[in-house]
Amino acid sequence: MEASPPSQRGSDAASDIGNDVFADPPSNNLRLELDPSGLEEIIEYESGGFHPVHLQDVLGDRYRVIHKLGNGGFATVWLARDLKANATKYAALKIIRADASGDDCPELLLGRLQDSEHICLAVDQFKMDGPNGSHLCFVYPVLGPRASDGAFHAYDDLDEILHHACRSVTAAIASVHALGICHGDLRPSNILHPVTGFDGLAEDQVLAILGEPSRNPVLNRAGEVNTAPTAPGYLVYPVKWHTVDKSLFLKTPRLIDFGESFDVSSDAPEYPGTPPPYRSPELILEDAAGIPSDLWALGCTLFEIRTGRKLFDLFDDEDDEYLDAMCQILGKLPEPWWSTTWERRSVAVHRNYHPSVAHNARSLVDMLAPGLWYMNRKTFHKDIPSEEKPVFADLLGKLLEYRPEKRISAKEALEHEWFKM
Incomplete structure (x- = not known):
């Protein structure tokens, strides 16, 4: 909202x-x-x-x-x-x-x-x-707490609950996209558990x-x-x-807040309202909001629901910093974004990147592993079984393809192996 x-x-x-x-x-x-x-x-x-x-x-x-x-x-x-x-x-x-x-x-x-x-x-x-x-x-x-807040973190079936929450939001986006509607503000704070x-x-x-x-x-x-x-x-x-007593929360969350949504057959909003951690590269570089930018936000949202932490979690909410963070995980941006569209790249970039211009599954697997973020004990974080990491990373990689036309649809994502585990 x-x-x-x-x-x-x-x-x-x-x-x-x-x-x-x-x-x-x-x-x-x-x-x-x-x-x-x-x-x-x-x-x-x-x-x-x-x-x-x-x-x-x-x-x-x-x-x-x-x-x-x-x-x-x-x-x-x-x-x-x-x-x-x-x-x-x-x-x-x-x-x-x-x-x-x-x-x-x-x-x-x-x-x-x-x-x-x-x-x-x-x-x-x-x-x-x-x-x-x-x-x-x-x-x-x-509706009550958001899906990534760890409301059920003490439950024995937490893996199943989080997995089910990810399926729910993916199914919700698939339903919205089937009607030709772009949500425009997909993030965990807009996915809430009923009370x-x-x-x-x-x-x-x-x-x-x-x-x-x-x-x-x-x-x-x-x-x-x-x-x-x-x-x-x-x-x-x-x-x-x-x-609040957690027994009052239903485990299947609901998608809310269509204040930024629009019909994809009409013009997209001049100022897309997607927050920086969930903005796709085309949204940052070209203000191109649409179904593909929703799918990128879905990838970021699934990561956050499953792990309890943001995929792109930066101190400075600046476009260059987010593009830099993307490249660290997913490799160099494709042309002409890398050489031409990203005007401040020479100033923002201070490190080498993976040679691949597509997603780097190994990097996404690394992001699913425990790390220094566990120093913050005030927030919810979830370890993921080792056998699940490469499968989940593959799903994320298909949603986080740099090229908008290469991203799988929400409907296709529901058929991914990770949702069948």
Whole structure:
């Protein structure tokens, strides 16, 4: 759900914790009192932006907000109780920003899908007017942690769970591509495990499981709590799923967030929203978004789900650094990318590469082996059996072919030997 490109207006002011005087105030003259990490940009609460939401608000005359599930560049997502359901029932309410709520809203493309066990489809939708404009609202089943977060890391059948998660996301992408839709933002944070066990519980029981919502006051220029209608009086930190009982999570994840998706028969977006670690070389060098760039992102995503770490995990989010990292693993870029298109290659490249211009399976096998990344014990990492590594590396190599036309399709990937192991 990240914007493309995300707005950076007022980001310095928003992080100026404890300072009532703005050096460079955002246009709405608002800031957060506490740490803004994990929250949407406060500057986005203005005309055309997010709808201001407070806990216990009833939206669409039906959904009462009780917690925050997430946020991105295009929407905020809330846990809400359905007040018109026959029994106590909960749902995820996704509120699209006003300037993205037109008839061309990418989320509407999912209307082509009638049923899919691998994709999270809306069960209801409505329009809502607010101080910042008119907003599309989609109601989804409640989803929890992302597939690569290691929610099941203590389970004896972890290999099977992760393998099944990889199959689920591959099947989801195959279904989307069959309809002529490019997802455009495929990554593990958009592959979430469903949550069960809330329906039938009272609101205070659900909050006892999730933890009480934590608020970050929104302050105006004078340092007072905001009362202007265009922004809320506070932002809410999302649920921390790592603190929730893992038995509530279903093992088969769902693909979400079609905010960057588009019909491949029409023009691709001018600013493709795929984050740097999942961007294909043609996306970096030519802004060429499409089915092939989705397949590259699928390869990176499968690696991350299976291992718990990124294939291209760099300190600097710079295009040259990612191209350099690709070459270290996959060999030199093909022409004319290597000699002509990559203008800063002579500056960025400081080492020799594998002689092959195609993928180097041995290098991908090496990336699946334990290494220095295990120094970070705060994140989930998974060892892979030795007999599985070359087979998995072969699948990854077929999805990470430099030439877009040489990448196997998601449907073909499902027939790969690794999915039959």
